[in-house]
Amino acid sequence: MKILVCIKQVPDMESKFKIDGDGTWYSPGDLVWRMNEYDEYAVEQAVQLKEKGGEADITVLCIGPERVKETMKKALAMGCDRGVHIADDSNWKKDALTNSAVIAEFARDKNFDYIFTGMQSQDRGSGQTGVLLAEMLDLPCVTTIVDFVFDAGAITVKRELEGGIKAIVKVSSPALFTCQLGLNTPRYPTLPNIMKAKKKELLSIAMEQLQKIAPRQETVKMFFPEKKGGGLVLEGDSADLADQLIKILKEKTTVLA
Amino acid sequence: MIFELTEEQNLIRDMVREFAETEVAPTAKIRDEEERFDRALMFDRLGELGLTGIVFPEEYGGGGADYISYAIAVEELSRVCASTGVTLSAHLSLCANPIYLFGSEEQKQKYLQPLATGEKLGAFGLTEPSAGSDAGGTRTTAVKEGDNYILNGTKIFITNGGEAETYVVFARTDKNAQKHYGISAFIVEKGTPGFSFGKKEHKLGIRSSPTLELIFENCSIPAANLLGDLGQGFKIAMKTLDGGRIGIASQALGIAQGALDLAVSYARERKQFDMPIGKFQGVQFQLADMATQTEAARLLVYNAAYKASKGLSYSMASAMAKLMASETAMQVTTQAVQVLGGYGYTRDFPAERMMRDAKITEIYEGTSEIQRLVIGAGLLR
Numbered sequence: 348m349k350i351l352v353c354i355k356q357v358p359d360m361e362s363k364f365k366i367d368g369d370g371t372w373y374s375p376g377d378l379v380w381r382m383n384e385y386d387e388y389a390v391e392q393a394v395q396l397k398e399k400g401g402e403a404d405i406t407v408l409c410i411g412p413e414r415v416k417e418t419m420k421k422a423l424a425m426g427c428d429r430g431v432h433i434a435d436d437s438n439w440k441k442d443a444l445t446n447s448a449v450i451a452e453f454a455r456d457k458n459f460d461y462i463f464t465g466m467q468s469q470d471r472g473s474g475q476t477g478v479l480l481a482e483m484l485d486l487p488c489v490t491t492i493v494d495f496v497f498d499a500g501a502i503t504v505k506r507e508l509e510g511g512i513k514a515i516v517k518v519s520s521p522a523l524f525t526c527q528l529g530l531n532t533p534r535y536p537t538l539p540n541i542m543k544a545k546k547k548e549l550l551s552i553a554m555e556q557l558q559k560i561a562p563r564q565e566t567v568k569m570f571f572p573e574k575k576g577g578g579l580v581l582e583g584d585s586a587d588l589a590d591q592l593i594k595i596l597k598e599k600t601t602v603l604a
Numbered sequence: 605m606i607f608e609l610t611e612e613q614n615l616i617r618d619m620v621r622e623f624a625e626t627e628v629a630p631t632a633k634i635r636d637e638e639e640r641f642d643r644a645l646m647f648d649r650l651g652e653l654g655l656t657g658i659v660f661p662e663e664y665g666g667g668g669a670d671y672i673s674y675a676i677a678v679e680e681l682s683r684v685c686a687s688t689g690v691t692l693s694a695h696l697s698l699c700a701n702p703i704y705l706f707g708s709e710e711q712k713q714k715y716l717q718p719l720a721t722g723e724k725l726g727a728f729g730l731t732e733p734s735a736g737s738d739a740g741g742t743r744t745t746a747v748k749e750g751d752n753y754i755l756n757g758t759k760i761f762i763t764n765g766g767e768a769e770t771y772v773v774f775a776r777t778d779k780n781a782q783k784h785y786g787i788s789a790f791i792v793e794k795g796t797p798g799f800s801f802g803k804k805e806h807k808l809g810i811r812s813s814p815t816l817e818l819i820f821e822n823c824s825i826p827a828a829n830l831l832g833d834l835g836q837g838f839k840i841a842m843k844t845l846d847g848g849r850i851g852i853a854s855q856a857l858g859i860a861q862g863a864l865d866l867a868v869s870y871a872r873e874r875k876q877f878d879m880p881i882g883k884f885q886g887v888q889f890q891l892a893d894m895a896t897q898t899e900a901a902r903l904l905v906y907n908a909a910y911k912a913s914k915g916l917s918y919s920m921a922s923a924m925a926k927l928m929a930s931e932t933a934m935q936v937t938t939q940a941v942q943v944l945g946g947y948g949y950t951r952d953f954p955a956e957r958m959m960r961d962a963k964i965t966e967i968y969e970g971t972s973e974i975q976r977l978v979i980g981a982g983l984l985r
Contacts, residue, residue: 421615538669
């Protein structure tokens, strides 16, 4: 069984973001980098599938500058077998189509049985890379999965739909899955596995070697929304508060009109 | 000189921090209040994550990582719970490490392996009612009878006492030798007849870490449990404490960092005079000093850990690190209580617990006075 997991390195979402000089992306300055949360579910699912399915080889793939290797090492420490780093110092300028095409170019002749990606990245959030990749590789794609059951080669997944509705989907390999919160609890990479990760194969390929198409989208401006006025804080005892609230609802809304 | 952590060290920090925040922090307050040691959380989970034998070679069940990784692990645990930090430090530095450094191959297989994998918890018995800073004053005796040693005496203030399965214990084997030369080290297993536990200490801080008395009454152990050479005990104890200082320095560093993080986040949220108190320079200056002291302590701790990893002499470096980090922890936690004001004095916020926990780092594994003595002696050697 051959498994591919595509991950992205994103800033810690607790970071203080600043818009970069040219106004099209955030400044990488002093950010702390992490694995995209949804990709952690993807890595965990791949490792669980290997543990359940026996003979398997998991390749973890990541596009980005040299620093993404640290995030890849985490995936290797969690249980992936080998890493493929597609080196690109300015990947933030590329659109999902370009990145999907690059991954497809790498994966096309590798005969992966299962491909896992996060359902979206926490920074760009387009939610397209996995879906486009499946299309380019002519694979069925099941998005936003929250449960994955592998039983003697047959796969049954649960999808999350709008409004909390769930759907059960049966699919056979090869197939691609985009992973949603709730799918699993990613394991901690244990210390011995962190130490072993540095001995695992981590191949670097230049983006240019795989990039056959030019980006078709360009972010022209990135900005923080304008600050709106703060909320109104009412003060006083309970009876006072209730009176004030009723007055506001009567005057400013149609609720008590 | 490179001040950057390696990828592995960063990953270890991320892993331990996530574990500490998710699993250890939520019960730190209640465990402190109940003076309760939660072995499943505070030790068994550390074993599952490969933290109980970080610095030992894989062949003995260890993680094969360096002392900086160890310092980071103790620091991150102590950032949320100093009791969990010292559980690991006492186990690894004070029990497993002397067995690794001075044990025979057979002793390493039998005792180090299960300690490193987290199957067994370790403790260290040196301090006695009459022998604290003066380890040469050890009165516990070990008398050879056939193939056994018979131990008699009492050890006090033993971290992990009662909970640990494996103890490295120091006893006088030669009454006539000069006081530093007549002491030997032994490995004693819990459950050995004649080995019992006395009263549990009720402490100011690190209340979730058990501190007990060890009592030896005609306790017979195999002669094969002598650790190192006969009469080498004082040297083993001093060498062990050199390493132990890195653990306690890391614990102190973690406590300081936890208090700093708490004070910064509080200063952002707490409003007085219609603005967050962090907007006031008076508060900013306090936070600036806390951060600067903590970072200075961190560099000394990592420097001592670096030297230990490289096999360089680190006795003075670890004494400096322990002195600086523990005094920093005391100052930074006290200041954190001040920044939090009245709330800092309540048990609703962890600042007061951190302040109580910090105090012990200036006392155990060599008081600040003993650290100054080690540093002073090193300078004038």
